[in-house]
Amino acid sequence: xxxxxxxxxxxxxxxxxxxxxxxxxxxxxxxxxxxxxxxxxxxxxxxxxxxxxxxxxxxxxxxxxxxxxxxxxxxxxxxxxxxxxxxxxxxxxxxxxxxxxxxxxxxxxxxxxxxxxxxxxxxxxxxxxxxxxxxxxxxxxxxxxxxxxxxxxxxxxxxxxxxxxxxxxxxxxxxxxxxxxxxxxxxxxxxxxxxxxxxxxxxxxxxxxxxxxxxxxxxxxxxxxxxxxxxxxxxxxxxxxxxxxxxxxxxxxxxxxxxxxxxxxxxxxxxxx
Amino acid sequence: xxxxxxxxxxxxxxxxxxxxxxxxxxxxxxxxxxxxxxxxxxxxxxxxxxxxxxxxxxxxxxxxxxxxxxxxxxxxxxxxxxxxxxxxxxxxxxxxxxxxxxxxxxxxxxxxxxxxxxxxxxxxxxxxxxxxxxxxxxxxxxxxxxxxxxxxxxxxxxxxxxxxxxxxxxxxxxxxxxxxxxxxxxxxxxxxxxxxxxxxxxxxxxxxxxxxxxxxxxxxxxxxxxxxxxxxxxxxxxxxxxxxxxxxxxxxxxxxxxxxxxxxxxxxxxxxxxxxxxxxxxxxxxxxxxxxxxxxxxxxxxxxxxxxxxxxxxxxxxxxxxxxxxxxxxxxxxxxxxx
Amino acid sequence: xxxxxxxxxxxxxxxxxxxxxxxxxxxxxxxxxxxxxxxxxxxxxxxxxxxxxxxxxxxxxxxxxxxxxxxxxxxxxxxxxxxxxxxxxxxxxxxxxxxxxxxxxxxxxxxxxxxxxxxxxxxxxxxxxxxxxxxxxxxxxxxxxxxxxxxxxxxxxxxxxxxxxxxxxxxxxxxxxxxxxxxxxxxxxxxxxxxxxxxxxxxxxxxxxxxxxxxxxxxxxxxxxxxxxxxxxxxxxxxxxxxxxxxxxxxxxxxxxxxxxxxxxxxxxxxxxxxxxxx
Numbered sequence: 001x002x003x004x005x006x007x008x009x010x011x012x013x014x015x016x017x018x019x020x021x022x023x024x025x026x027x028x029x030x031x032x033x034x035x036x037x038x039x040x041x042x043x044x045x046x047x048x049x050x051x052x053x054x055x056x057x058x059x060x061x062x063x064x065x066x067x068x069x070x071x072x073x074x075x076x077x078x079x080x081x082x083x084x085x086x087x088x089x090x091x092x093x094x095x096x097x098x099x100x101x102x103x104x105x106x107x108x109x110x111x112x113x114x115x116x117x118x119x120x121x122x123x124x125x126x127x128x129x130x131x132x133x134x135x136x137x138x139x140x141x142x143x144x145x146x147x148x149x150x151x152x153x154x155x156x157x158x159x160x161x162x163x164x165x166x167x168x169x170x171x172x173x174x175x176x177x178x179x180x181x182x183x184x185x186x187x188x189x190x191x192x193x194x195x196x197x198x199x200x201x202x203x204x205x206x207x208x209x210x211x212x213x214x215x216x217x218x219x220x221x222x223x224x225x226x227x228x229x230x231x232x233x234x235x236x237x238x239x240x241x242x243x244x245x246x247x248x249x250x251x252x253x254x255x256x257x258x259x260x261x262x263x264x265x266x267x268x269x270x271x272x273x
Numbered sequence: 274x275x276x277x278x279x280x281x282x283x284x285x286x287x288x289x290x291x292x293x294x295x296x297x298x299x300x301x302x303x304x305x306x307x308x309x310x311x312x313x314x315x316x317x318x319x320x321x322x323x324x325x326x327x328x329x330x331x332x333x334x335x336x337x338x339x340x341x342x343x344x345x346x347x348x349x350x351x352x353x354x355x356x357x358x359x360x361x362x363x364x365x366x367x368x369x370x371x372x373x374x375x376x377x378x379x380x381x382x383x384x385x386x387x388x389x390x391x392x393x394x395x396x397x398x399x400x401x402x403x404x405x406x407x408x409x410x411x412x413x414x415x416x417x418x419x420x421x422x423x424x425x426x427x428x429x430x431x432x433x434x435x436x437x438x439x440x441x442x443x444x445x446x447x448x449x450x451x452x453x454x455x456x457x458x459x460x461x462x463x464x465x466x467x468x469x470x471x472x473x474x475x476x477x478x479x480x481x482x483x484x485x486x487x488x489x490x491x492x493x494x495x496x497x498x499x500x501x502x503x504x505x506x507x508x509x510x511x512x513x514x515x516x517x518x519x520x521x522x523x524x525x526x527x528x529x530x531x532x533x534x535x536x537x538x539x540x541x542x543x544x545x546x547x548x549x550x551x552x553x554x555x556x557x558x559x560x561x562x563x564x565x566x567x568x569x570x571x572x573x574x575x576x577x578x579x580x581x582x583x584x585x586x587x588x589x590x591x592x593x594x595x596x597x598x599x600x601x602x603x604x605x606x607x608x609x610x611x612x
Numbered sequence: 613x614x615x616x617x618x619x620x621x622x623x624x625x626x627x628x629x630x631x632x633x634x635x636x637x638x639x640x641x642x643x644x645x646x647x648x649x650x651x652x653x654x655x656x657x658x659x660x661x662x663x664x665x666x667x668x669x670x671x672x673x674x675x676x677x678x679x680x681x682x683x684x685x686x687x688x689x690x691x692x693x694x695x696x697x698x699x700x701x702x703x704x705x706x707x708x709x710x711x712x713x714x715x716x717x718x719x720x721x722x723x724x725x726x727x728x729x730x731x732x733x734x735x736x737x738x739x740x741x742x743x744x745x746x747x748x749x750x751x752x753x754x755x756x757x758x759x760x761x762x763x764x765x766x767x768x769x770x771x772x773x774x775x776x777x778x779x780x781x782x783x784x785x786x787x788x789x790x791x792x793x794x795x796x797x798x799x800x801x802x803x804x805x806x807x808x809x810x811x812x813x814x815x816x817x818x819x820x821x822x823x824x825x826x827x828x829x830x831x832x833x834x835x836x837x838x839x840x841x842x843x844x845x846x847x848x849x850x851x852x853x854x855x856x857x858x859x860x861x862x863x864x865x866x867x868x869x870x871x872x873x874x875x876x877x878x879x880x881x882x883x884x885x886x887x888x889x890x891x
Contacts, residue, residue, distance in 0.1 A: 008797040016692040023689035024711065026766050029736070030726035031714050037725075044508035045722075046488055047729040068317070090625040097621030109622060111876055116633055117823040118871040120844050123864035126851055127636035129348040134639075139354050150633045153625070155820065159775045162816035165882075166779050196781075200774040204820075207716035213830065218345060221354050222304045222335035231721040233309025233336050236481045238504055239488055243722050250717045258710055340852045347855065367855060371650075436838060438853045475733070476755055479833035485725050490734040491754055600854040607846075608667055610839045612757075 031251070038244035045239040056245040066242065069230060073246075076227035079141065079216075080209035083148035084156075088202050090149075091156035096190070099164040110161070117154040121214030124151060129218040139221045147215040152208045156201035163197025164190075301330045303539035305357035305528075309336035311504050312359070315561040320543075323552050328542045339364040339440075346373050346531055353531035356540045359400070361440040362524050362592040363599065369396050375530040381541040384548045387567050389581055392548075397529035400547050401556075402564040402584060404577045405441045406521035408502040409494035410487065410511045417494065419518050420445075420452040424470050433476040433483060433492030434467070436606045437599055442480060444522040444590055445496035446602075452519065458594055460602055464609050477610050487512060499577055503562040514577075521577065523587035525566075644861035651858065658858040662866065672870055675826050675842040678757065679874065682764045682825040683818050689765065690772045691814070695802070697773075698780055712773045715766050724834040727763040728754060731835070755837030763835045764825045771824060772817035779813025780806070815882030819875050826871050843867040 033047055041051030059065050094113060098106040116124065128147050129139065137143060167190065175185040216226040227246070234240035303324075307313045313336045321332040337345065339360045346353045346368075353373075360368060368374055379385055379393040392399040407417055414431060422428050435442040450456070450463035467474075475492040484501070486492050488510050499521070502514040528547065530540050546552055553565035557573055564576055572579050578587075647657035662668050697708050718726070730736045731753040738750040753759040783806070791801040807814070829844035838845065843863055851860035 008799055012798040012802070016695055019689045019692035020696040023693040023769065026689065026762065027711060027715055027769055029730055030723055030763075030766060031718060033726045033729050033736070034718055034722050037729075042509050044488065044505070044510055045485070045725055046509075090628060094622040094625035097618050097623075101619060103619075106619070106622075109626065111872060111879070112634075113625065113629065114819070114823070114875065114879075115637075115868065115872060117820070118827065118875065119637070119868050120827045120829065120847050120864055122829065122844070122847055122851060123640065123860065124633075124636065126344065126348055126857070126860075127640045128632070129345065130350070131636040131639050133349045133352050138352060139349075146632050150629070154823075155771075158816045158820055159778060162775045162779055162812045163782075165812045166782060193782075196778040197775070200778045203713065204716070204771060204774060207713075211716075211720055213720065217337075217341060218348065220335075222333035225336075228719055228721060229309075229336070231719055232481065233313060235721045235725065236484060237310025237501060238314075238508060239484050239510065243719070244725075247718050247722050250719075251714065254713070254717050255710065258706075262706065340855075343855065344852050371855075438849060477837050477839045478755070479838060482724065482728070482834040485728045485834075486732075486754075489728050489732045491728060491732045600856065603849050603854060607838075607841050607849075611667075611670075611841050612839045 031247075034244050034247050035251070038241060038248040040241055040244075042241070045235075045241050045244060056241040057248065060242045060245045060249065068225065069227070069242065069246070072225045072227040072230040075141065075224055076210050079144050079148055079226070080206050082145045083152055083209050084202050084206040086145075087149050087153040087156050087205050088198060091153045091201070092160050092194070092198050095157050095160035095164055095194075096186070099161040100167075100169070110157075113157050114154045116151045121151060121212065125214045125216075125218035128215070132219075139219045139224070141224050144216055144219045144224060144226070147219050148209040148212060151212065151215055152205035155204035155208060156198065159197040159201035159204070160194055161197075163194040167193055301328075301536060301539045302333060303330055303357065303536045303543045304333040304335065304355040305359070305540070305543060306337045306342045306355045307334045307359055308338060311500060311561065312336075315556055315563065319555045319561070320547055320552055323549070323555075324543055324546045327546060327549075328539075330539050330542055332543065340438075343367055343371070343373065347371060351533045353533050356531055356534035356536050357543060358397075358529040358531060360397075360527055360529065361403075362527075362590070363440055363443065363596055365397070365527050365529070366592050366596045368529060373529075373532055375532050375534060375537065377530065378541070381538075382545050382548070384545055384550075384567065387550065387569055388548060389566065389568060392525075392566050397527045398544050398548065399525040399527050399566050400544070401526045401566060402523055402578070402581065403440075403526055404499040404516075404521050404523050404564070404587065405444050405496065406499060406517060407494065407515045408487070408497045408505075408512050409515065410490075411513045412511050413490070413493040416513075417515055417517075420449045423449065423494065423496070424466050428494050429470050430473045430475060431493040432474050433478055433486055433495040434474060435478055435480045435483060435495070436610075437602045439480045440524065441496060441498050441522075443595065443599065443602075444524070444588075447590065447595070448517070448519065448522060448588065457590055458598060464605060468609055471610070484510075500562055503575075504560060507560045516577065520586065520588045523578075523584055523589060524592075640861045641865060643858050644865055646858040649854075649856040649858065658856075658862045662859065662862045668866075671841050671843055671846065672866060674840070675844075675867065676870055676874060678760070678764075678832075678842060679822040679826040679871070681757070681761050682768055683821050685761050685765045686768050686772045686821050687814070687818070690769055690776070690817075693769075694773055694776045694780055694810075695806070697777055698783075709777075712777075713770050716770050720767075720830050723763075723767065724830060727759070727831075727835050731759045731763070754835065755839065757836065757840055760832065760836035760840065764828060764831055767828075767831070768821040768825055771820040775816035775820070776810060776813040779816075780810045783809050812882060815878055818878050819882075822874060822878070823871055826867070843870075 037045055037047050037049050038056055039052050040049030041053045042049060098109050132143055171189060172185055175189050211228055213228045216229055220226055231243045234243050307316050313334055316334055324330050324332050335355050342358050343364050374396050377395055377397050385393060409417060414428060417428050423432055437443045437446060446460055446463050447457055450460040453462035453466050455462035476486050478486055483495055484505060499514050502512050505512050528544055530537055534540060548567050550567050550569045553567040553570035556563035556565055557570060557576060562576060566581060643651060644658060645654055647653045647655040697705055700708060733750045737753060741747045787805055788801055791805045827844055829848060832842050833845055846863045847860050850856045850863060
């Protein structure tokens with residue numbers, strides 16, 4: 001009996017370990033390739049890169065050489081921040097409202113709120129442009145924010161709903177039967193418990209907005225150039241290594257951001273709770 | 274409503290980006306679509322300063338492919354997001370048929386006399402010529418000589434092809450069809466021949482991926498614009514351009530005023546600047562390698578033609594015949610190439 | 613009173629959706645019922661054309677299969693990674709979270725380039741395998757469905773793992789210890805305790821992965837090549853190359869309905885298991 005169990009445990013460790021390693025490999029390989037390429041001495045994206053230099057980072061940070069990229073980065077960050085902010089607010093409210101509601105209408109609403117994820121961005125972009133011009137709006141940063149919020153909110157809803165459905169209803173009932181107001185229960189019990197879900201979704205939404213091509217393509221103007229669209233041009237016609245450097249900067253920034261969050265709010269502690 | 278920019282300043286600084294440059298407004302402004310990549314770069318570095326200097330007009334460029342420009346203006350129905358188009362022959366005809374252009378007034382182009390005849394019509398103005406042929410990696414393959422070579426060994430097993438969605442793809446597939454007995458309106462032979470060698474073909478790709486595929490050796494030969502080859506070569510990619518023995522294909526790139534444009538007069542000044550000698554002289558130089566239409570511009574030997582009159586020696590196509598057939602060709606390409 | 617208040621929380625989003633999403637969507641549905649690309653002649657012509665072509669069904673099927681294969685692949689390697697995360701020390705967990713979100717930090721533009729490098733004929737995988745003597749001829753990985761699924765797995769991993777981990781890490785560790793103390797093997801604990809309890813996260817992950825891989829136009833065409841035809845390619849061709857918007861609308865609505873059907877099925881399963889967990 002004991003022998004069989006240890007054999008089973010051995011195979012468990014082996015199988016899970018191997019698959020997890022494969023997962024890590026698949027996740028990391030492209031990142032390593034892009035980062036390596038960003039330090040190339042050559043004039044185009046090529047792997048393996050020739051030599052080592054920081055010239056593409058220098059070019060990327062140089063305002064005179066990369067003004068357009070800076071403009072696009074600033075637009076993209078602005079759009080992502082606002083669309084994610086509104087998305088968190090509206091999305092978590094809606095999740096609280098319908099996740100635990102078994103009424104059929106709530107189920108319909110749930111599916112409805114998920115559909116932007118399913119509608120190809122290209123289609124939504126085109127349809128949104130037709131619609132907005134029809135009702136008298138011209139493309140602008142605000143329209144892009146609205147469009148991005150719609151296509152990224154399903155991430156927030158999904159992860160928040162998942163957290164909520166795991167919440168023990170007895171917990172809420174007991175809080176309220178102890179006389180706590182609905183708002184108090186929300187603030188002291190529900191929100192802390194679902195916060196990891198909201199943040200996980202918000203992160204996905206933020207990055208999806210930063211990387212959105214189709215909605216931006218249709219709703220942007222000459223003034224509202226967005227980062228991924230700019231990068232497409234650089235990739236397609238010139239294989240410009242700066243697009244690898246952009247990723248290098250993004251990864252470094254995210255790393256620093258995580259460190260900061262770790263120190264200040266203990267992000268991962270919350271995620272584990 | 275909100276002070277978004279100040280709020281974002283911190284995040285932006287983290288991303289290493291400078292704040293939005295504050296634009297000093299000049300006498301006027303014109304918003305023009307331009308192709309992403311090499312075109313945008315050239316127009317930003319050459320045309321924009323010239324327009325500012327001569328007419329005191331700020332040029333706002335919006336990088337969009339021809340088809341994206343048409344789609345946006347169609348969707349915006351009468352409220353175009355930009356004043357000026359830049360288009361290939363196919364989308365140009367779609368634009369004319371869709372009523373997306375304002376009528377063009379040739380009298381407003383001061384440089385008109387310096388252009389060959391026929392460069393301006395009622396819908397727009399030609400600003401340059403483009404040449405399509407074969408791009409290949411000379412380190413891996415012998416030099417091909419004809420369109421037929423693409424479909425035979427040793428080239429075919431290193432060949433990357435693209436479909437009818439781009440101008441260069443369409444004209445190249447037509448030329449391949451012609452090499453096997455087809456014509457401008459009959460690409461059937463190209464399908465038949467491609468199908469025979471399909472298992473050998475190295476890549477059937479999205480045009481946007483071709484540069485990457487060539488660079489990494491997934492394929493070593495494809496049909497493409499000469500300008501694309503020149504730019505990749507200047508960036509150290511192993512690639513050479515070949516004119517097939519039946520002739521390379523040439524077509525004109527044209528500019529148009531979007532229907533409902535807000536800055537029509539400035540758009541004319543923009544076009545006039547684009548076809549001026551000074552701008553042309555700068556655009557023919559590497560890394561731009563444009564072929565401008567102004568007769569006074571001396572074309573350097575690095576370009577595929579020394580004189581615009583040579584256009585007549587290139588293969589030309591009648592896009593008014595091609596355009597109606599294209600949707601069916603695209604569908605056919607899907608079905609014939611599908612796994 | 614309480615029920616009403618909760619329900620009302622969804623109102624702002626409903627309003628936003630109605631004005632920014634539903635209206636364009638209805639417009640799209642309207643457009644699909646026009647016969648010509650100038651949108652002047654109403655009729656069912658485009659639907660008849662699409663639904664009357666056997667090729668359309670192949671494309672719909674292939675698209676759904678691509679989504680399912682990607683979901684399976686992502687679970688197969690993603691779930692074990694989540695288990696490793698669960699057992700890891702807090703320090704290692706921080707590192708793992710950072711690694712897991714990394715794919716999101718690579719723009720789709722450079723990501724496609726990276727996969728050309730990995731899967732290409734002269735790419736990393738082929739070079740390694742050839743040097744090890746496993747193969748003599750380069751494998752065709754790029755522009756195959758296998759290669760496409762592998763590359764999609766990478767970008768979908770965070771979508772699967774973030775919901776999964778946020779649910780899993782709240783499981784009571786005592787449950788596993790109890791299961792072990794009762795003599796269950798680790799396999800048995802996994803399938804009878806951990807998997808059922810992590811179901812809400814798993815389902816949320818599956819939904820996101822399925823929806824995002826079926827609509828991932830850029831990866832599909834750049835890494836899969838255009839010989840693998842999925843619905844987004846048709847939409848792109850019809851809307852941006854030949855400008856037949858009614859037809860593009862038909863294909864878009866078909867994609868929307870197909871994906872929503874699969875997603876609702878998954879969602880239904882998820883709710884059932886959620887109900888099961890809390891008895």
